[in-house]
Structure formats: C-alpha cells, structure tokens
Amino acid sequence: DTEVTQTPKHLVMGMTNKKSLKCEQHMGHRAMYWYKQKAKKPPELMFVYSYEKLSINESVPSRFSPECPNSSLLNLHLHALQPEDSALYLCASSPGQPGEKLFFGSGTQLSVL
Amino acid sequence: GDSVTQMEGPVTLSEEAFLTINCTYTATGYPSLFWYVQYPGEGLQLLLKATKADDKGSNKGFEATYRKETTSFHLEKGSVQVSDSAVYFCALRTAGTASKLTFGTGTRLQVTL
Numbered sequence: 001d002t003e004v005t006q007t008p009k010h011l012v013m014g015m016t017n018k019k020s021l022k023c024e025q026h027m028g029h030r031a032m033y034w035y036k037q038k039a040k041k042p043p044e045l046m047f048v049y050s051y052e053k054l055s056i057n058e059s060v061p062s063r064f065s066p067e068c069p070n071s072s073l074l075n076l077h078l079h080a081l082q083p084e085d086s087a088l089y090l091c092a093s094s095p096g097q098p099g100e101k102l103f104f105g106s107g108t109q110l111s112v113l
Numbered sequence: 114g115d116s117v118t119q120m121e122g123p124v125t126l127s128e129e130a131f132l133t134i135n136c137t138y139t140a141t142g143y144p145s146l147f148w149y150v151q152y153p154g155e156g157l158q159l160l161l162k163a164t165k166a167d168d169k170g171s172n173k174g175f176e177a178t179y180r181k182e183t184t185s186f187h188l189e190k191g192s193v194q195v196s197d198s199a200v201y202f203c204a205l206r207t208a209g210t211a212s213k214l215t216f217g218t219g220t221r222l223q224v225t226l
Contacts, residue, residue, distance in 0.1 A: 004156075033214075042202055042216035043157065056213065090156050092214075101147065102214055104156035 006091050006105035014113050015081060021108045023074040023091030029103070030096030032074040034066060037088040037107070049074060050096065081112045115140045119203050119217035126193055126224050134188040134220045136177075136203035144205040146170075146179055146186040147214070151200045160188075160201070193224045 004025045013019050023032065031050050035043035048056035049068040063085075065077040074091055088109050092102040120135040138146065145164045149157040161170030166181035175190045186203060203217040 006156075040219075042219050045213055045215075048213070092157075101159045101162055102157075104149075104158070106154075106156040 004091055004093055004103050004105035006089075006108050008108060009106070010109045010111075012111045012113060013078065013081065015083070017081075018077070018079045020078065021076040021089055021091075021110075023076075023093075023105060024072055025093045025103070026072055027093065027103065028071075028095070029093035030071060031094045032068060033092040033094075033102065034074070034076050035090040035092065035104075037090055039087075043090055047076075078110075081110075083112050086110055086112045115144070115205060115207060115213075115215045117203050117205055117215055117217035119220050122200075122219070123221040123223055126222070128195055128224055128226055129192045130224075132188070132190040132193045132197075132222070134201055134203075134222070136186045136188065136217060138184050138186065138203075138205050140184075140205055140207060142207055144207050146177070147204045147206065148175070148177055148186070148188050149202045149204060149216075151202065151219070153199075157202065193222070195224045195226060198222055198224045 007022045033048050034046040037043040045058050046060045047066045052068045063080050067075040088107045090107045091105045094100050094102045116139045118137050147162045148160040150160045151157045161172040163170040163179035169178045177186050177188045200219045200221050202219045204214050206214045
C-alpha cells in the first residue's frame with residue numbers, strides 16, 4: 001500500500017461548525033504533514049509531526065488543531081473557521097529520513113460559508 | 114530563508130515540442146531538490162528528485178540536473194504529450210528528519226494537439 005488516504009474529499013462547513021479532516025497511511029512512515037493550498041498557489045506547510053510528536057507549527061491560527069493519534073493517522077480539527085480558510089488541504093507522509101520524498105494524498109477541498 | 118523561484122506560466126506548447134521550465138533556489142546548506150506534478154483535482158506526485166550537486170533526476174522522459182554553481186534545477190522534456198498538461202512545482206528540502214518542503218509558485222503547462 002503506497003497511498004495516503006484523505007477523508008472526506010469535499011467538505012462544506014459554516015463558521016460555527018466543528019469538523020475534522022482525516023489522513024491515513026500504512027507505509028510505516030514516521031513523518032506526517034498538513035499543507036494548505038489555495039487556488040493557483042503552491043502548497044503552504046502548516047504542521048509537521050515526527051514520530052507522533054509535533055515538530056513544526058508554521059504559526060497556524062489556533063482554529064486549526066492537529067492531532068496524531070498513532071503513527072498511521074493524522075487529523076486536523078477545525079473550529080470557527082473563516083471564509084478565507086477555504087482551500088485544498090493536503091496531507092503528506094515521508095519515511096522520516098532527510099531528503100526523502102513526500103507522498104501526498106489527493107486532499108480535502110474545504111469550503112467555509 | 115529558503116526559497117524557490119520558478120518561471121511564470123502558463124506555458125502552452127504543441128504536442129512533441131521541447132519543454133523547459135526554469136527553477137532556481139536559495140538555501141543554506143545542501144538541499145535536496147524535487148519536481149512535483151499536480152494534475153487537476155489531485156494531490157501532488159513526485160516526478161523526480163536529486164539529492165546532491167551534479168545529480169540528474171529522470172522519470173517518464175523528464176530530466177533535471179542539480180547545478181550547484183548556478184543554484185538551478187531546470188525541468189526538461191524532449192517531446193511533450195497532451196497528457197503532460199498539469200501544474201509543475203519545483204521544491205527544495207533541507208536536511209532534517211521531518212524538514213520543511215519549500216515549493217515554488219508552480220508553472221502550468223498546457224499541451225495542445
């Protein structure tokens with residue numbers, strides 16, 4: 001299994017809702033990532049988990065809350081989002097060695113109304 | 114900080130034309146360099162990579178050579194196909210177990226018959 005699986009593929013939520021994005025990989029990778037991609041822009045790093053510990057937080061607002069329950073799962077909890085948070089949210093994983101490639105999921109397209 | 118500069122798009126080519134997409138970078142240390150491709154509605158897929166100076170990455174007819182003296186990693190393909198139409202991202206990754214992948218702005222390629 002060489003896939004990173006993200007659910008849901010599409011999500012529409014109101015500004016008062018609480019929702020979660022899920023990401024799963026079974027490649028034994030020890031590093032997992034959340035990226036945010038606006039239309040026609042490159043992905044922007046949000047968070048990195050290394051060996052299930054948060055190692056990078058790129059000054060992301062607290063309305064985004066990551067969670068890594070185990071080495072195969074990565075969640076992104078969403079609360080009180082703004083319309084400008086609408087974007088494609090990409091999860092990625094890597095084996096955990098320097099310079100190795102990232103495997104990306106196909107993303108969750110989020111719309112905040 | 115680290116940065117990647119890509120040529121502006123979109124690039125429109127006829128099938129079987131030669132492709133070059135320029136990429137230059139600024140980084141401390143010795144980064145690994147990557148080209149990722151994103152097809153419409155999908156996540157990113159690694160196209161090729163190079164981890165040290167003078168390395169040449171190649172895949173599916175695409176090539177790029179890590180040029181330390183010019184800090185460049187230009188993507189080339191001798192004969193493009195309609196199926197190559199996508200957005201291409203140049204990226205670098207510095208050393209570290211779960212280090213940051215920094216993307217360029219992306220170059221959209223449109224190949225016509």
